[in-house]
Amino acid sequence: MFQDEGRFGRISSPRRCWALGGIRPNVPSQIVREYTYAYAALSPHDGIKDSLVLPQVNASAMSLFLREVSTRHPEEFILMVMDEAGWHKAEKLTVPTNMHLVFLPPYSPELNPVEHIWESIRENWFGNEAFESMDGVEDQWVKALFGLENDPAMVRGLTAFPSIISINMNAT
Numbered sequence: 001m002f003q004d005e006g007r008f009g010r011i012s013s014p015r016r017c018w019a020l021g022g023i024r025p026n027v028p029s030q031i032v033r034e035y036t037y038a039y040a041a042l043s044p045h046d047g048i049k050d051s052l053v054l055p056q057v058n059a060s061a062m063s064l065f066l067r068e069v070s071t072r073h074p075e076e077f078i079l080m081v082m083d084e085a086g087w088h089k090a091e092k093l094t095v096p097t098n099m100h101l102v103f104l105p106p107y108s109p110e111l112n113p114v115e116h117i118w119e120s121i122r123e124n125w126f127g128n129e130a131f132e133s134m135d136g137v138e139d140q141w142v143k144a145l146f147g148l149e150n151d152p153a154m155v156r157g158l159t160a161f162p163s164i165i166s167i168n169m170n171a172t
Helices: 059-072 114-124 134-149 152-159 162-171
Strands: 002-009 035-043 048-054 078-082 099-103
Touching: 002 114, 002 134, 035 059, 035 114, 035 134, 048 059, 048 134, 048 152, 059 078, 059 099, 114 134, 114 152, 134 152
Parallel strands: 002 078, 078 099
Antiparallel strands: 002 035, 035 048
16 A cells, blocks of 8 residues: 555635636635645555545654554555655554555655545645635545545546556566
């Protein structure tokens, strides 16, 4: 599985949108520096995705997420591929017994398929939106993440790079 965290908040970023010719669309925009984080782990091969929305990124939140993934897949040994964020290597990090962590090279987000999940959520769930409160942001996060967890074909389509597919097909 590949793992990453995404930060979303109340700062909006205007995006392209459709409008009738000659009409300029009115797109809400705001700059409010409040954030929440989603932790996601996925398997590009079969589209399985696990996620949690948590208020911060640190070793205890990461330990909680790893424990949740481990609990959801108790009969599997999980090779978790992730970047080298400080909380991923913290001494206080608790790694479940059915999991081993492997780290991507520094400054290589293009190697992590979870980045495509964040792009899709930003485009399809948060584009041209302004939220009244963090509750609205979290509600939108949960809808997006839950929708993707229930659609393995979409997750696979967004994250299964051709090289991963060919490696997996050649291994069987």
